[in-house]
Amino acid sequence: MPTRGGSIRLFRIFGIEVFLHWSWFLVAVYEVQMMRSRYSSLAWPVLEYLGLFAMVTMHEFGHALACRQTGGVAEKIFLWPLGGIAFVSPPPRPGAMLWSIAAGPLVNVALVPIFWIALHLAANAGWPNDNLDAFLVLTWLGRINLGLLIFNLLPIYPLDGGQILRSLLWFPFGEIRSLFIATAIGLAGGAALLLAAVWFQSFWIGFMAFFLLSRAIVGWKQARYLRAEEAEQTRVLAPELPEKKALL
Ligand SMILES: [Zn+2]
Incomplete structure (x- = not known):
């Protein structure tokens, strides 16, 4: 479990602080190396990995903001190699609990049509020929979003x-x-x-x-x-x- 001691404070939005555990960097270096072969330069797998964690952070904000909406407390989000954790205290009612939890995967649901439209526009703009690396990043992030959604709903x-x-x-x-x-x-x-x-x-x-x-x-x-x-x-x-x- 990540602790505050081993984490870096990244930023604060809507009064919610986002922390990143130091081990994230180690795994990031490993993962970027693993993805390296499908791109023409190192910048693209870095962009894909950062994109993945941008999606994870949005998912956690879904939990945190929904929890706030129900009258609960949500002040911290931790990011670490396995993903993100939103520390939330919703009021002890099943409805409040349900909304605080469901809002995370709903962020990924909302991203599905956004990726679909973006990929469609990129394909029409000729990215698969002229801008293959960018097209691959978009394709992989779209797949990862779907994978995260399915895994999270197990x-x-x-x-x-x-x-x-x-x-x-x-x-x-x-x-x-x-x-x-x-x-x-x-x-x-x-x-x-x-x-x-x-x-x-x-x-x-x-x-x-x-x-x-x-x-x-x-x-x-x-x-x-x-x-x-x-x-x-x-x-x-x-x-x-x-x-x-x-x-x-
Ligand atoms: Zn979640």
Whole structure:
């Protein structure tokens, strides 16, 4: 998990501070080298990688601004090699939670027609012949946006899809049981992702699987804590504190 200690403060917009973890640079150098062969010069893979993280940042701002809209608190966004994390505290209502989570992937949904139109215009302007590198950057960013959208919507807690599932289950099952069900599915999904990492021999899928599993375990423990708290009936006496969430 990225910490504030190892992060650089990039900028602040709408009162939301964006931090970048130092390890991002290491992975960026590696990834840019991997993409190098499909472009004529180094500037283009750098542009593609920066474009990817521009999209990730927009996605996180979707979460943060939607959370604010519901009356919640959202002040920080962290970027690290696996993507972004928006630290948000929406009011403890399923509707507020649902909107704070869904707004992230909705940014990627909004980008789909924008990329489609841009690629269409670029193709008509003759970019595939005259400006191939720029056309490839646009094509790859369009594909990556679609890939990010599909991956984020997998119902594996704490991915957005898993958190959307939890918010929807909150309506019929309540705050605690919905968290138990969603994190149990998240644990199974994380384990499946781990198997996929072994199958494809992919370090990154394995790293992502471990990260998701560790967050799903935290979610499961949180559900147990909430249940114990409810059993003691202290929640009716104590003021209700908004749940702190880390949205991917
Ligand atoms: Zn997200």
